[in-house]
Amino acid sequence: MEEGSDGGGMMNSEMLSAMLEGMPLRQMMSFIPGVKKEDLMNFVKLLKTAEDNYE
Secondary structure (H helix, E strand, O other): HHHHHHHHHHHHHHHHHHHHHHOOHHHHHHHOOOHHHHHHHHHHHHHHHHHHHHO
């Protein structure tokens, strides 16, 4: 029976990853407890900085 629950957990993990991949950042505030707008704005700034440094 453990195989079934492992497979189900794996599928749930894959589904969650797929949902998060296509999710706009602002939706993370309602989907993930504790995420605040300020956190997302800081994350966006970090991404922009990383992108600028990559070029």
